[in-house]
Amino acid sequence: MKALSLPRPFAWALLTGHIDIYRQPGLPVHAGRLLIHVGDDASQATTRAALRQVAERSGTDMALLRNAYDQQCALQAITGAVTVTGLGWDFASGGAEPVSYTVTGASRAFRPVSCHGCTGFFDVPQAVIDELDIPGYVER
Numbered sequence: 001m002k003a004l005s006l007p008r009p010f011a012w013a014l015l016t017g018h019i020d021i022y023r024q025p026g027l028p029v030h031a032g033r034l035l036i037h038v039g040d041d042a043s044q045a046t047t048r049a050a051l052r053q054v055a056e057r058s059g060t061d062m063a064l065l066r067n068a069y070d071q072q073c074a075l076q077a078i079t080g081a082v083t084v085t086g087l088g089w090d091f092a093s094g095g096a097e098p099v100s101y102t103v104t105g106a107s108r109a110f111r112p113v114s115c116h117g118c119t120g121f122f123d124v125p126q127a128v129i130d131e132l133d134i135p136g137y138v139e140r
Helices: 008-015 044-058 062-072 126-131
Strands: 002-006 021-023 032-038 077-089 098-114 120-123
Touching: 002 008, 008 032, 008 044, 008 062, 008 077, 008 098, 032 098, 044 062, 098 126
Parallel strands: 002 032
Antiparallel strands: 002 120, 021 098, 032 077, 077 098
């Protein structure tokens, strides 16, 4: 299976259903199931901005969001999965590669599984997949 490595705030927001679009220039063409890998931690300012945006959109208390965020996103681990249902293209720049994924069906792993990924898109080793338990995606 393929995985997309994201900074922690974006992985968390996708897997909790607070956002359903992920934008990043140069994404590969992909449709269907996609594991979410939490790569590097973002700066404190980026994390605060992401949590503030989620709080505003959802009406959830910032302290509750911060607590959930701190407990649910292990670094350098596969933490869940989504289904890519749409691609966004930037035709002004030639449209050769998608610049966003629209996702549905976010599901968190019962237990994050350590996995050293690389920046962006990568193949997940079978040994890691064998350890995953993500309802609706990879079940043991």
